[in-house]
Amino acid sequence: MADIKLDKITKDYGKHKGVFDLDLQIKSGEFFVILGPSGCGKTTTLRIIAGLETPDSGRVYLDDVDITDYPPKDRNMSMVFQNYALYPFMSARDNIAFPLKKKKMSKQDINRKVEEIAETLSISDILDKKPGQLSGGQRQRVALARAIVKEPKVFLMDEPLSNLDAKLRISMRAELKNIQRKLGITTVYVTHDQIEAMTLADRTAILDGGKLVQLDSPLKIYEQPATIFVAGFMGDPPINFIDVEIENSGEQSIIHVGSQSFTLSGNIPVKKAVLGIRPEDVRVSEKGLKAKLYFEQVLGSRYIQHFKLDGLDKDVLSVSTHAQYKDGEEYYITFTEGKIFLFDKETGKRIL
Ligand SMILES: Nc1ncnc2c1ncn2[C@@H]1O[C@H](COP(=O)(O)OP(=O)(O)OP(=O)(O)O)[C@@H](O)[C@H]1O
Ligand SMILES: [Mg+2]
Numbered sequence: 001m002a003d004i005k006l007d008k009i010t011k012d013y014g015k016h017k018g019v020f021d022l023d024l025q026i027k028s029g030e031f032f033v034i035l036g037p038s039g040c041g042k043t044t045t046l047r048i049i050a051g052l053e054t055p056d057s058g059r060v061y062l063d064d065v066d067i068t069d070y071p072p073k074d075r076n077m078s079m080v081f082q083n084y085a086l087y088p089f090m091s092a093r094d095n096i097a098f099p100l101k102k103k104k105m106s107k108q109d110i111n112r113k114v115e116e117i118a119e120t121l122s123i124s125d126i127l128d129k130k131p132g133q134l135s136g137g138q139r140q141r142v143a144l145a146r147a148i149v150k151e152p153k154v155f156l157m158d159e160p161l162s163n164l165d166a167k168l169r170i171s172m173r174a175e176l177k178n179i180q181r182k183l184g185i186t187t188v189y190v191t192h193d194q195i196e197a198m199t200l201a202d203r204t205a206i207l208d209g210g211k212l213v214q215l216d217s218p219l220k221i222y223e224q225p226a227t228i229f230v231a232g233f234m235g236d237p238p239i240n241f242i243d244v245e246i247e248n249s250g251e252q253s254i255i256h257v258g259s260q261s262f263t264l265s266g267n268i269p270v271k272k273a274v275l276g277i278r279p280e281d282v283r284v285s286e287k288g289l290k291a292k293l294y295f296e297q298v299l300g301s302r303y304i305q306h307f308k309l310d311g312l313d314k315d316v317l318s319v320s321t322h323a324q325y326k327d328g329e330e331y332y333i334t335f336t337e338g339k340i341f342l343f344d345k346e347t348g349k350r351i352l
Helices: 041-052 090-100 107-120 134-147 167-184 194-200 218-221 228-233
Strands: 003-016 018-025 031-035 056-060 078-081 154-158 186-191 201-209 210-217 239-250 252-257 260-263 273-276 282-287 287-296 304-310 318-322 331-337 341-343
Touching: 003 341, 018 201, 018 210, 031 041, 031 194, 041 078, 041 154, 041 186, 078 134, 090 107, 090 341, 107 134, 134 167, 167 194, 167 304, 186 194, 194 218, 201 218, 201 228, 210 218, 210 318, 228 239, 228 273, 228 282, 228 341, 239 318, 260 287, 282 318
Parallel strands: 031 186, 031 201, 078 154, 154 186
Antiparallel strands: 003 018, 003 056, 201 210, 239 252, 239 273, 252 260, 273 341, 282 331, 287 304, 287 331, 304 318
């Protein structure tokens, strides 16, 4: 068991920086991701859970025990830092063994444990090298091994993959997920990379300016974003936002997009809104909004079309798995019904 609860945590660094009134409940065994842009308070939150930072107010609980005033060493948590923080003059083996030596474990047991974990992480052959002689990915695994070998109740990871190249990041993601599943350790993982959140998280908390804006499974957040900010943060290529004007006519609403319009069923109670539509929900069809394709990006496995619409200053993007369009041609595009979001212009909250 290792449930973590943050109860109304505030850490105020002034000028609206820090974290504010943050409530989080992280379930035992869960892979929990804290996601948000730079400066939104991710590291601060993680450091408060680790005990490296004291909140101004609010309490931290581990399995219903109030640990707010416990020093880090009494929390039974392991933290993996972005820069790995390995001891440069120690071999990988000694780095991994370090927390066990501190626990006064016998030499034999230490050796056995280090060999075991090295095997799991495929680093047995580099154990006698120093960090300086290792690649980023290997260092990352040594740091991970050092965290795992402690057998903590909780793993805390602060952007542990951000220093790796794209290819290694993909394989390390799979490896991390695999290890976490195998060990079943409650994991709190911080990242600004929405793809990491999508692929790793059981649940994701999205922070903006130190405040929680949405908490759910990543897919649910993708499909039902609570605000413009969340919708714009999740998705690649990013969601299209279009300022629209709305006219109600009984059972239907007319949505004005630039100089054109289309109808939506239902009565939408606002006159102006921001329409959000994901590129995969923009379709070329027989009729719809007239759109000129001025550029198609070829990515190999998929194609991104940039459309210009009369009266709109931003492109509308669509994405497809086949190249089927010609630059410079006119097409008609439609937005898949049921996938159209409308957001309140003032509050940013989703109204449809
Ligand atoms: N010790 C501190 N003193 C003053 N301000 C701080 C301190 N630590 C963090 N901050 C500020 O609080 C905000 C949140 O910082 P935090 O490090 O938690 O962000 P983050 O989400 O981890 O960002 P990044 O993705 O860049 O790592 C930032 O604006 C930062 O400048
Ligand atoms: Mg950070």
